[in-house]
Every structure is written in structure tokens, then in C-alpha cells.
Amino acid sequence: MGLTEQDIEAIRAVVEQDTEAVRRADWAAVARMFTVDAVRFPPNQQPVQGRDAIRSWLETFPPIEQFNITADEIVGCADVAFVRGTYVVSVVLEDGAGPQTDRGHYMGLLRKQVDGSWLWTTDMISSELPLPR
Numbered sequence: 001m002g003l004t005e006q007d008i009e010a011i012r013a014v015v016e017q018d019t020e021a022v023r024r025a026d027w028a029a030v031a032r033m034f035t036v037d038a039v040r041f042p043p044n045q046q047p048v049q050g051r052d053a054i055r056s057w058l059e060t061f062p063p064i065e066q067f068n069i070t071a072d073e074i075v076g077c078a079d080v081a082f083v084r085g086t087y088v089v090s091v092v093l094e095d096g097a098g099p100q101t102d103r104g105h106y107m108g109l110l111r112k113q114v115d116g117s118w119l120w121t122t123d124m125i126s127s128e129l130p131l132p133r
Contacts, residue, residue: 003076007118011081011110014118015071022067022089031055034120035111041124043104044131065099066090069106079112087125104128 003011014033021029031051034040040048040057048057070085090101108123 001078003074003078003081007076007081007112008074010116011074011083011118012071014110014120015069015083015085019067019069023064025061025064027055027058027061030058038120039122040120041122043125043127062091062093064089065092066101076110081110081112081118083108083110102127102129 018030018033021027021033031054034051034054036051037049038051038054040054042048042057048054067087067089069087071083072086073082073084075082084105084107086103086105088101088103090099093100104125104127106123106125109121110118111121112118
């Protein structure tokens with residue numbers, strides 16, 4: 001059985017909540033959107049495994065000036081969903097050189113919890129931009 005319309009709406013709400021929490025730099029709220037054993041695959045870095053490690057990784061971010069993500073595709077069945085979309089993030093660097101912007105794509109898996117909520121179990125981020133030289 002595929003995802004219900006209610007499931008798709010709930011997953012879109014997770015993406016929106018994630019967006020708002022990142023904009024506020026509320027890393028505790030972002031981390032709570034992941035299962036305790038979730039894995040995040042950031043670009044050009046080792047995987048980050050576990051909710052606590054994901055929060056610690058997020059806390060290293062410089063101040064966020066802009067953040068947007070889309071959910072361009074949501075598919076799944078019963079208690080597992082795949083989400084694919086794009087992101088744009090601008091951060092303020094400490095060196096005063098002005099904001100640094102990155103953009104790219106992400107894909108992730110969410111699992112429906114016993115209480116009916118959806119949490120990220122895996123997500124992978126792929127920047128479109130080349131590494132700085």
C-alpha cells in the first residue's frame with residue numbers, strides 16, 4: 001500500500017518544520033526530527049551517525065543567513081518514505097568575507113513512528129558547487 005494523502009501532508013510538514021528550525025539555528029529541534037540511530041551523509045565529510053552526533057555536527061555551523069529546501073518527490077509505502085529535493089543555504093563566515101552560499105540536492109528516508117509521526121532515518125546531501133580551491 002502506498003502513502004496516504006495524510007502521510008504525504010505529514011512528511012511535507014516535517015520538511016517545513018526542518019526548514020524553520022534550521023533558519024532559527026534550533027539544532028535541538030532539528031536533531032529531534034531524526035531517529036536515534038539516523039545517519040546523515042554531508043558533502044565532503046564522513047557520515048554522521050546518531051541523533052546526538054547529528055546535533056553536535058549541526059552546532060558547528062556558522063550563522064545561517066538564508067535556508068530553503070524543497071520536497072520535489074515523496075514516494076513510499078506504509079511506514080517508509082523517500083524524499084528528494086533541493087536546498088540553498090547561505091552562511092556568515094567568521095572571516096568577514098561576506099556570506100557563503102551553497103546549493104544542491106538531497107534525498108532521504110523517513111520512517112513512520114508508532115505515534116504516527118515521521119522521522120528522518122537517513123539523508124544525503126549533494127552540493128552542486130565545486131570545492132573551493
